[in-house]
Amino acid sequence: MSAIQKNKVKSSHCVTLAVLIVFCILPLFLRDSWVSVVAEMLIWGLAGTALNLIFGHCGMVSFGHAGFFAVGAYTFGLLLNYGLVPYSIAFISGVLAATLFGMIVGWFAIRLISHYFALFILAASMVIWTIASIWYGVTGGDDGLIGIPVPDIFLSITNSYYFILMVVAVCLFILYLIRQSPFGSALYAIRENRRRAGSIGINVRRYVYIAFVISAAFTGIAGILMVNFLQCVFVGYADFMRSGELLFLCLLGGMYNFMGPTVGAFVYLFLDKVVTRYTEYWPFVLGSLIIFIALFFRGGIMGFMEERYRVFKLKRGEL
């Protein structure tokens, strides 16, 4: 590796470490209400990054990823609510449920292309939404369930925050490894040129399937974390609006960059809190932003910054 590359590696490691440290010490000087917001941002960041595995990385739009979020959330929430199993089993069950749902939906979905694919997953998530809505006796229907018993240790916001930070950090790390791996390279190839990917030896269908299932699993974990944090679960988790917001996170933060969805989550939630204070027309702002970014800023925030950085480096003759 050249000296420049070695420097790049070191600097990106330092940045990551610095960011982690900042997140660790945040609760020390932020109010609880803001710590909650950051916790939510982290959860959404994970969900967005999981979606981005098949969205930005593989080039497939899914309008129903909230379905996986909800399956994880409800499985975990219901098991805990009715005291059927201990905490850890509930957690694992949630992950397994989301994974299984991903496997079933994925098996059908990957056989479809583009528009059909997007609609199929939408339909699948709406089925979950419907089941959650009508199964009033079990899921609390439209009202959802509140006051789900979680272990006492999580009753403190700070503790919950650290737990979430830890799980999200580990999950993001795994997702990062996947992205950088040969499997990740194959996914990029599939995004760029499906046909050529097949002709160089990639079993496109199988790889997309695996990516889809992984994506579903990690989205499910995000769902579980949400229930763990808020101690409630409701139908809105499976809503197509939710799915749309997930897509928007990726787009806003930059779907071609690993940290894009997480950055998107932060900016989005921040905008949500701030804009709603000044105007009731948040959907209008949101919609306009979506259109604007889709038309002019396809790389999102991270894409924009990367471009600036590249131009900066070019000007300094370092490329």
Add this chain to the structure above:
Amino acid sequence: MSWDIILQQSVSGLTEGMVLFVAAAGITLVMGSLKVLNLAHGSMYIIGLYLCFAVCSQFVGIPAYFYIAIIAGTLGASIFGGLMEILIIRPVYKMGHIYQFLVTWGVIFVVMDLVKMVWGGTYHPITAPQYLTGRIIFFGLAMPKYNLLLIIFGLVVFVLLYLFINRTRFGLIIRGITVDREMMSLLGQDVSRSYTFVFMLGCALAGLAGASVGPITVAGPGMEMMVLLKSFIIMVIGGFGSIVGALIAAILLGLVDSFGILFIPRLALGFPFFLMLIVLSIRPWGLLGRPE
């Protein structure tokens, strides 16, 4: 189950089916020929609805006010659609479907609030003219007149659309674009303009559906999404681009909805989605569509 109830539910289901057909015809036409999935389709529906409501409240005294209102709703949705196509969809045709989806998705939110801004989110049911309302004796039962008229209306729209697509010159152009866009361009057709027109036609149909259903419906939050989803389902089941398929699927959906509420009220909510899932799994191109 008595004949009375069957008749009642059938009329109710057919009414819903016909209105949905008009809306779905729009989305399936656009999808079939332009290969564009307009997620804001439901938004065009509510634009039609609200414009009709606005014109009705303004011009109640004038004769034929109701028809003016419906035309206003249809035109309004159509023009909005035209602007949408030119300003934000044209730039993204060449860029892969993701951007189409995202851009039309954004429009949903924008329209959602625009409607709130202009009409304040309050909605009063539209009063249709006297001679269109009330009940009429139909097969021994008193049925709402307007609903029966809507059914006939839907059929008329179907016939007109079918003739338009299959018997007129412009319909030929639409069919040509569907099959081979490049060839049409080489043949001297201004394809961009044709695209805009077809898109406007699709939006007009959605607006027409929304406007015509005004007197018997109440606008509520999330309405555009329900219309969107139901139109999708009809489009998928009937086949992308197929008007006849849309009619059959819409009637099917309407009847399932109205009879479903009788038997299993809870599941009726989710049945359309199950149906869509099944059709997508077995025949992704729908009952009457063509495999690509």
Add this chain to the structure above:
Amino acid sequence: MLLEVENVSKNFSGIKALDNVSIAVRKGELSSIIGPNGAGKSTLFNILTGEIEEDSGRVIFKGEDITNLAPHEICRRGVGRSFQLLNLFSQLTVYKNIQTAILAGRKLTVNFLHPAKNMVRNEVEEILEQIGLADKGNSIASEISYGEQRKLEFGIALANSPDIILLDEPTAGLSIEETKSMIDLIQRLAEERFLTVLLVEHKMDVVFSISEKIRVLYEGRIIFEGVPDEVRRSEEVLRVYLGEKD
């Protein structure tokens, strides 16, 4: 025989794209298929690489019937292919284009967790060197010149060290010098890597200068097969090309 095509036919809604085509390619051979536009050359390649299904007939490679295999399975068995219209991984770097092809070909892409960055580095650099793009490794594929992109197109097909390589008009759109350079490259690498090459080309001078054997495809049928001299003197071939604007 390395590759045998036996009585392959393909119909596209009534039009016979291929009509009982049989070809035998010997190991180490550098041969071509020529024919006017629409003769069925690309269709034949698509069938050989598993992208479309033939209506009848068989394809046998290294003694194995590969007729019904998927493209990725055929690639793994040692068939490489380049495309007439550039089929690159446009937004990836040149390096990544080649690296991914090597990783995929060797089934290393099942690896989830190990960083791909330094894998097969030597092999990638070797190929980049051989196709003359060693200094363009970090450039994005869509940003290099057309001539370089054509070389990359070829390089991707080579990456998996195939036994046979199917080249579909590798010099399409290239200038005279670039064409010569590309042909030299193909010949050189064919020798160095013991490649069998099956070429589809339009440019007659190219075809006649490097082919050991030429097959003429016309309206879905092989109407002539032989060494360049025989082809040049054949009346049938002349008739087929008369009136053909080249």
